[in-house]
Amino acid sequence: MGQDESQRPESDAQMSRFTRPEQTFPALTPAEIERVRHFGEVRNYADGEFLFETGKPGPGMFVVLKGHVAITQRDGLGHVTPLIDQGPGQFLAELSQLSGRPALVDGRAEGDVETLLLPPERLRALLVAEAELGERIMRALILRRVNLLQGGVGGVVLIGPSHSAGVVRLQGFLTRNGQPHHLLDPARDRDAADVIARYSPKPDDWPLVVTPDGAVLRNPGETELARAIGMIGGPRNDRIYDVAIVGSGPAGLATAVYAASEGLSVAVLDTRAFGGQAGASARIENYLGFPTGISGQALTARAFNQAQKFGAEIMIPVTVKSLDCTRKDGAFSVALDGCDPLHSRAVVVASGARYRRPEIENLDKFEGRGVWYWASPVEAKLCAGEEVALVGAGNSAGQAAVFLSGHAKKVLMIIRGGGLGASMSRYLIERIEATPNIELMFNTEITALEGDEASLLRRIRWKSRLSADEDFADIRNLFLFVGADPATSWLDGCGITLDRGGFVVTGAQSEQNQGRLVAPLETSVPGVYAVGDVRSGSVKRVGGAIGEGAQVVASLHGFLGDAAKPAL
Numbered sequence: 001m002g003q004d005e006s007q008r009p010e011s012d013a014q015m016s017r018f019t020r021p022e023q024t025f026p027a028l029t030p031a032e033i034e035r036v037r038h039f040g041e042v043r044n045y046a047d048g049e050f051l052f053e054t055g056k057p058g059p060g061m062f063v064v065l066k067g068h069v070a071i072t073q074r075d076g077l078g079h080v081t082p083l084i085d086q087g088p089g090q091f092l093a094e095l096s097q098l099s100g101r102p103a104l105v106d107g108r109a110e111g112d113v114e115t116l117l118l119p120p121e122r123l124r125a126l127l128v129a130e131a132e133l134g135e136r137i138m139r140a141l142i143l144r145r146v147n148l149l150q151g152g153v154g155g156v157v158l159i160g161p162s163h164s165a166g167v168v169r170l171q172g173f174l175t176r177n178g179q180p181h182h183l184l185d186p187a188r189d190r191d192a193a194d195v196i197a198r199y200s201p202k203p204d205d206w207p208l209v210v211t212p213d214g215a216v217l218r219n220p221g222e223t224e225l226a227r228a229i230g231m232i233g234g235p236r237n238d239r240i241y242d243v244a245i246v247g248s249g250p251a252g253l254a255t256a257v258y259a260a261s262e263g264l265s266v267a268v269l270d271t272r273a274f275g276g277q278a279g280a281s282a283r284i285e286n287y288l289g290f291p292t293g294i295s296g297q298a299l300t301a302r303a304f305n306q307a308q309k310f311g312a313e314i315m316i317p318v319t320v321k322s323l324d325c326t327r328k329d330g331a332f333s334v335a336l337d338g339c340d341p342l343h344s345r346a347v348v349v350a351s352g353a354r355y356r357r358p359e360i361e362n363l364d365k366f367e368g369r370g371v372w373y374w375a376s377p378v379e380a381k382l383c384a385g386e387e388v389a390l391v392g393a394g395n396s397a398g399q400a401a402v403f404l405s406g407h408a409k410k411v412l413m414i415i416r417g418g419g420l421g422a423s424m425s426r427y428l429i430e431r432i433e434a435t436p437n438i439e440l441m442f443n444t445e446i447t448a449l450e451g452d453e454a455s456l457l458r459r460i461r462w463k464s465r466l467s468a469d470e471d472f473a474d475i476r477n478l479f480l481f482v483g484a485d486p487a488t489s490w491l492d493g494c495g496i497t498l499d500r501g502g503f504v505v506t507g508a509q510s511e512q513n514q515g516r517l518v519a520p521l522e523t524s525v526p527g528v529y530a531v532g533d534v535r536s537g538s539v540k541r542v543g544g545a546i547g548e549g550a551q552v553v554a555s556l557h558g559f560l561g562d563a564a565k566p567a568l
Helices: 010-017 020-024 030-037 120-129 131-151 165-176 190-199 222-228 250-261 296-309 377-382 395-405 426-433 542-564
Strands: 041-045 050-052 061-074 080-086 106-118 156-159 181-184 208-210 216-218 240-246 266-269 313-315 320-324 332-336 342-349 353-355 387-391 410-414 438-441 444-451 457-464 470-473 478-480 484-486 528-530
Touching: 020 131, 030 061, 030 106, 030 131, 041 061, 050 061, 061 131, 106 120, 120 131, 120 296, 131 296, 156 165, 156 190, 165 181, 165 222, 165 377, 190 208, 190 216, 216 222, 240 250, 240 332, 240 542, 250 266, 250 296, 250 542, 266 342, 296 313, 342 542, 387 395, 395 410, 395 426, 395 438, 410 444, 528 542
Parallel strands: 156 181, 240 266, 240 342, 266 313, 342 528, 387 410, 387 478, 410 438
Antiparallel strands: 041 106, 050 106, 061 080, 061 106, 156 208, 208 216, 320 332, 332 342, 353 484, 444 457, 457 470
16 A cells, blocks of 8 residues: 655655655644644543544544544554554544544543544545645555554464465455555464464464454455455445446546546445556556556555545445346446445446466466466565466566566566567566566467475476477466456346457447447446446556546536436
8 A cells, every 4th residue: 555755746745855754643733723623523532541443443533632642553462562652733543544444553542632533524525625734644644554564563463374375365465455464473473373272273274364353263255354354344225326336446446536536426346456457566667657667556556545535435345246227216236245235326347357267277276376366575475586487478477577587586487479579568578588587488388287285386387389399397386467358247137238258348339329429438238337458449558447437437427417307
């Protein structure tokens, strides 16, 4: 969720006169407090009373008027780490309070304390109405989350071997969603060994997960963990949103930012994490405005924070099962797994594409156990100093190869075709050719995977497509970047036209749209739009996806305006 100083937006240049601690914990002047007062209400707390507690929904942002508040971080094992003591003029909040999510720290009154409390909706109103002050507050909220992520002492505790598939899976999920956590290895940590002795886990129970309230989960799924730590609450069954956005990649997040900033009520749904495939990109160097490049995680985290700032409700992880386009009572109905249906007047399909799985025998046996479909810092740690293999010839594959080359001893880049020029940007080709520990293997395909008794990948075999030559290497980590298939199965039965590849047809391309005036991004069902990689004919670039996300908002306004007009 963080951003380093080299990636600061130009609008932050005026903040350079402050040191980083002053940016993280600034003090408001009396005049600024008076401006804030219009958005809050006075609350008093006695000595020792909690203003907010880890794991419980936060009431919003506090501005301290009198007294002091001790901020501490704790985990479910009982460890408490003092963070800071905040006094008059300082404000207490971090990013979770933009949406009223559970607090990640404790705030306890030291002596009698008087505060101004701004509930989440009033905090968001302040950030928008008071531009300069809002910028300072927003930057502080971001930096505080960064500090919590980098601290490595609080939040969710994962207990298990660092190389286990469950540990890697949940580390990736928590990291992609900006949730503080740390890992304890029972072979080296006494607290972890005590938990192991108490719960006697079986091999399938790894990892044990200790939530901040002390609950212990055995190898939970992402949704189970998310519910346990309060990441999601699901929609209110009686609310009808202006627009439901299915997918939170660059296209979906761009739609959310522009729609919410223009006053539309927005719900964003995603099955795993914000950012989509772009969020897993190690470095994007051809996106406008970032000449030194930016990671996909950093870019999409900024958009995620922006969407929350403007009031978009982001529900992650939530699995969308189907879309009912009959519009009973004038609204679409989005069926969700384990939640009440969500209702909206319009829908934007931004569900992107799912990683394609090549036809390799026993591939599923090694997924999460040495076979990966993205290359994040979590996976990079697993292959430090080792040889790894990577399959693919597109930009995502090139970005991943360059990133992994900084961690691995050697990167074998296996390419089915005879070159890279037709599928990869020139700057990436030049970077790869200049990296000494990347070996290109053209006209080659993997034929088999071999593992050990624990089903961990240990060897790959490949053959030349131009001869009968076969070879193998002892490889423990294989990265697959072989394209993706559209995530559109949830649209079955809704009447939305798809092309032969399963991508959503929009605008005049759809036969159902012939003879009527339609917006370029509208599907064959009025009120349903498609943006980003899921759309037939999209350019499959981050910049293009963001542009479509911004463009579709004008069409949404037009549709919603027409729908609100009385029938003549």
